[in-house]
Amino acid sequence: MSITRRDFMKSTVAASAAAAVGIPISQIAKAEVAEAEKDWQWDKAVCRFCGVGCGIMCATKDGRIVATKGDPDAPVNRGLNCIKGYFNGKILYGKDRLTQPLMRMTDGKFDKQGKFAPVTWDQAFDEMEKQFRRAHGELGPAGVSIIGSGQYTVQEGYVAAKFMKAGVRSNNIDPNARHCMASAVAAFIQTFGIDEPSGNYDDIEYTDTAVLWGANMAECHPILWSRITDRKLSHPDMKLVNLSTFGNMSSSVADLEIIFKPNTDLAIQNYIAREIVHRDAVNWDFVNKHCVFATGPYDIGYGMRNTDKFAHDAEKDIQAKENAVVLDEAEAVAQRRKAGETVEQKNAGGAGKHWQISYDDFKTAVEPYTLDFVAELSKGDPDESLDDFKVKLKQLADWFIDDQRKLVSFWTMGFNQHQRGTWVNEQCYMNHLLLGKQAQPGNGAFSLTGQPSACGTAREVGTFAHRLPADMVVANPKHRERSEKLWKLPAKTINPKVGSHIVKIMRDLEDGNIKFAWVQVNNPFQATANANHWIEAARKSDNFIVCSDPYPTVSAKVADLILPSAMIFEKWGAYGNAERRTQMWREQVPPPGQARSDVWQVLEFSKRFTVKDFWGEQKLPGLKADGFEDGKLPDVIAAARDMGYSPDDNMYKVLFATPANTKVAWPDPVAKGHDNHTVVALGENWFPEKALFEEYAEFGRGHEHDLAPFDVYYRDDVRGLKWPVVDGKETPWRFNGEYDPYVPKGEKFAFYGKALKAIPKGNLDGVTDPNKTAHTDKAKIFFRPYAAPVEQPDKNYDLWYCTGRVLEHWHTGTMTRRVPELHRAVPTATLFMHPADAQSRNMQRKDVVWIESRRGKIKAVLETQGRDRMPKGYVFLPFFDEGVFANKIALDATCPISKETDYKKCAVKVYKA
């Protein structure tokens, strides 16, 4: 390359970067950029990775992506990209991209023990249909399942959920978002009666204080982090607190770093609440008008199986705690009981129930959480003095309580992946609500997400085992009725029994209750804790596993059939991010080889089943619901006939290619010349992504979940819109009368969510008056106690073990490990450990070590320096690396309310390999 050409490219790259970050550039520089990019076609798109939802610009040339950059007009990231976002265009071009269906075969036939061989899509669907019919025939709708995703586009999640819930009448669809967001969701619903955060990212620029609770934002949400550091720099009074179980990159600019012991965040929050009470700092105007106090049972188990039938010997002592635990000293104080008392976990099946209590009860409940008690219990770094730690806790409480100070709490997996995840989320709202610091610019408790459409798809569309679109649930007869009406289904088509959540689908595969699983847009066999069990289960002879993925993941390897999927920019789609912002993109390039979109895969598969396959009487073990015969879903074929369906109509026609949907024509001017391979492969002339989005949006419009018309999101001047979008206007702060059209006129605030508003009355010990009172427009302030982790270090397994992410890789590394530069930056997962812990085990940095838990052992390279600083007694291992496989040894205990796994705490030993 000539010097002139090189200099020219440099100045255009610099000018383009400067424009992106808001530095003015000259007309000449602008012209140079235009010249350099003259053959490129730029279009707006969204980053494929985390829940922040950065806007990116995507350049194509001759059917290839040639460049991506941060979108300067995107309000989320304002032109910036983190290192993962920067390489968005490259994740499509991994050397091992799957481009044809692969099935395990011997002598030209499917064989569970066979080797993968290429097959046609027809052959793939033929075998898949056969296996689906086998499992469905033997076990009914409960015997088949889909493992879905927080990375589904809105349309992918919608077609998968509709196929299962309206077609198959099975609620066994649950996303990997269960591992990520379920605790946040349960707390939203219990506290506010509606899902999703009230604030938005602009809170960062309005606040004076940001408190990170178990969220390493610097590594996991780098773009929001850049906004926080920006705010800190431009606003000298801005304070930043990083609460974590180990020192991480987010501590670098923190004013306060609080290292606490696992699970003691429960105690720290109650300490803050006690301080609020004792300093007479409750915002009574706010609390009296908008809140009600509540609590629930403490004896709720740990979300493990209540039988040891499937446990290996080493697992049995922990499993036994699912049925009864002996309270330790701290739990006894925290729960006002006696140490050494055995508590049967009687409410493991009803963990979510709760009732109203008085403020006096609440005061009594937080009284034990004195500074002395909480500091002693929660101090996480043995090398820190207790006095220093107390000063920090007190400072934190001071900042919370200072009525001149705005404050935002951010959290992600530290709270959500927690044996008491729902509780700890609710405690955060407790303190914000007590102080009236919620739902205002710069004030609020803000749950961040890990996946690009955990909010927009997994939650809003309702791809969970208990949900329907727009916050409705299968167990509620009115919600089923409304869904059946919108979906044009006969009454009682929808199954009222909650299906298996993702961990239970794995357990069901192990114990023979589910025999067909279709994995879509995620990698559950690497991502689910205690993975050895589930890998063995997948390989059991009568289980059939289908995995749709662009790359050969662990889940693909343990599958029987692999379907090659189109990736983000190879299809039309929409994501909804953590601040309720829906963003859409067009298909930019065609998928390689025979890869196809997940929408096409579900639509095509649905053609193979008819009304009479699914809508006759179905057995459903354990079903008990009003209006239903025990253990049975009724025959609705006659009712369907009355509605104009023939028993031989296929599900594609009944559910997807409906008369209304097929009127939405392709081609469509909104495409502006972009293609749609889903339409081409279907051989149709309707536009599924648009028609199905509009059909889905009907659920939420007028019901606090309004989405704008499809075409609006594609307008050049739109960079996503925050729902609810009412009369063309987005909602920046929910529940706040100034910003939210759903708040009744004249009211300052209204927590108007409709779910779980009516609750009985009681005291700290239980319900005293079972008659329910409806607390319309109010939020609940929950008291939740400290509870000890179910598995803790002991003499044999003497270290805490925590898993998580690193900056360069995302999730299980399926995409990021295909980008050579990201892979080279962090090729393998290393085990972080305190140098003194290494020394006392005769180990050195870079040694290969075994990490062993009750559930198995894995090998990794030891690291005692670098970005993460462990306190003594604590180790951290990232989970992106399938070679190291962190989740093999992690415990599959979950929050009993949300069923979300706690990946953040179990006990291991580490020794030289």
Add this chain to the structure above:
Amino acid sequence: MNISGIYVLTSPDRLEECCANLAGLPGVEVHYRDVNSGKIVVTQEADNVSAEVDGLKRIKALPHIIVAEFVNHWFEEDQEMVSEIPPDLDDFEGLRHARVPDYLHK
């Protein structure tokens, strides 16, 4: 040959010092600076994308850097795709051992 555009943020009173440090790094040129906000845009020239990532890490390690992130890049390289079955796809046994798949090293 890779040229990347990198956004750097420092406090305005450290701007000069930061620009001098940046200019001293291999392949780095400072193109834009904003005295009011402390924003800087540099380009970095690197032989390959691996060196590009290392370069960003070097920038992040400089004193007084608050933010350093890639914004865009320009590269000339082969994007050919290989449509063959990944060699270790059938290696289910491989999952039992701790190692990185070979194809990632190629």
